[in-house]
Amino acid sequence: MVRILEHAQLPAIARGFSLLGSGGGGTTTILELALADTSAWPITLYDLADLDPALPCLGAAFVGSTMLLGERLPGEAPFAPLIDAAERWFGERIPVVCSLEGGGLNGLTSLLFASKHRVVDADLTGRAVPDLDQMSLLVDHVPGIFATCDTGVGGVLLVQTDRPIDLERVIRSAVIQAGGAGGAVFAGFTVGDLAEHAIHGSIARALHLGTAFEAAADAPLSELAEVLGGRVLGQGRIMAIDLDANDPHVSAVLVDGEAGEIHRIITRSESLAFITDGLLQASTPTIIVVLDAISRDILQVTDLTIARNITIIGLPGPDWWSGSAERIRHVVPSAYGLAELDGGI
Structure with missing residues (x-):
């Protein structure tokens, strides 16, 4: 079912992803500010069943120290060079985007692309995790996955490997060279791959959790936990x-x-x-x-x-x-x- 997200729902979605961070994943404030332009809203959110399973998809996330992102704010379009490199390697435009991580600030990342891509409600973790080799597509060994990331001063690195740990280590090294924080993009998969090899509905879950939390924030602890x-x-x-x-x-x-x-x-x-x-x-x-x-x-x-x-x-x-x-x-x-x-x- 297609869902329309309104700008007024952003704080609840962000609070939900803060809960799903399990104490990690970074605070959502930076992404909330990046999404503050009301002209970009409402955002259409697609379920997997709403899209052709053959459509190519990409996933995006900030990698490295989330604390550094607060000290050195990302540029206006931090993922644009990474997506350009991924599409050149892939050989065609990639029209669908999901989030790599379903907790913390990266839960909101896919919404940054809503003006140019169709946002699908799926991600590769469903909670905050520290390492890229924990992404569900890599855990399930989906073939053909590759990634691009920042190397600093406009540089882009592209990695394709059959060993997930290699991808984690190479991108982690590149992000350190870039100053400790940067973007990463996964590609080489389709909407159909997400049906089996990804977590579904994390944005909808975050919205539900955030809305429930705000409604019961002053309630007794047992009642808050229950809702x-x-x-x-x-x-x-x-x-x-x-x-x-x-x-x-x-x-x-x-x-x-x-x-x-x-x-x-x-x-x-x-x-x-x-x-x-x-x-x-x-x-x-x-x-x-x-x-x-x-x-x-x-x-x-x-x-x-x-x-x-x-x-x-x-x-x-x-x-x-x-x-x-x-x-x-x-x-x-x-x-x-x-x-x-x-x-x-």
């Missing part, structure tokens, strides 16, 4: 943040629970697991949302600081990841080197 389709995991005050001895990017956020229990939130670039009194309560692909207990602001991992009062909600992760053992192994904690935390779905 979001999730469950309360815990609440309390952050007492300490311990770095993992083996991986300095992994932290354990210790929370003194309201009933005397001890919670731990295990984080990397996203919240990966939630533990109470030593028992695993939730872990990826479950989406672990941390809110400020007073303001109900949706918090990034970087916002978790000592003495902050927080509440934690678990939202169901996309069903796509649970479709096979091969798929789910790319998003459970063992994919991040934390095998002991698998199984908390």
Whole structure:
């Protein structure tokens, strides 16, 4: 079913994608500002069934440090050179666009292209993830996928490989050379490929979540979790943040629970697991949302600081990841080197 998105719905969509970020994916403010021009709205959003499955499609995302995007704002058309290079390599215009990532700021990225492309409501993650080799098309080994990315000062790199990890490492190196943040575009797939090898309806889900969150923002925590389709995991005050001895990017956020229990939130670039009194309560692909207990602001991992009062909600992760053992192994904690935390779905 074709859906018409109005500019007035943008804050709700953005808030929904903040929830789907699971503490990562970057704040949506920059993309909200980029989409502030009301003349670009309304935006037509297509379901996969609305489009010819043979139509070529591309996916776009910002890669690297989302914090740097706030310090060095993207140009007026940051993806234009990347799309031009992809279309030259592909040999024809690519008329359909989806988002690469279905959480955080990149959930909004496909809407930037609505004036020149048909926006399809599908993406390759359904939540925020840190690495490009976790994109669903690569997890399912769809052939012919290639990518373009920034290298800095107008440079463009094109990568085509049968090993997803090569694509991740090469593009990550190029983005570092470009200053730590830049754009990336995936191509070489069709709308039909997305039907089986992508997550469907993330923009619609974000709109639903954001609208429900705004309506119940002042409600009791249990009611808020219910309207979001999730469950309360815990609440309390952050007492300490311990770095993992083996991986300095992994932290354990210790929370003194309201009933005397001890919670731990295990984080990397996203919240990966939630533990109470030593028992695993939730872990990826479950989406672990941390809110400020007073303001109900949706918090990034970087916002978790000592003495902050927080509440934690678990939202169901996309069903796509649970479709096979091969798929789910790319998003459970063992994919991040934390095998002991698998199984908390």
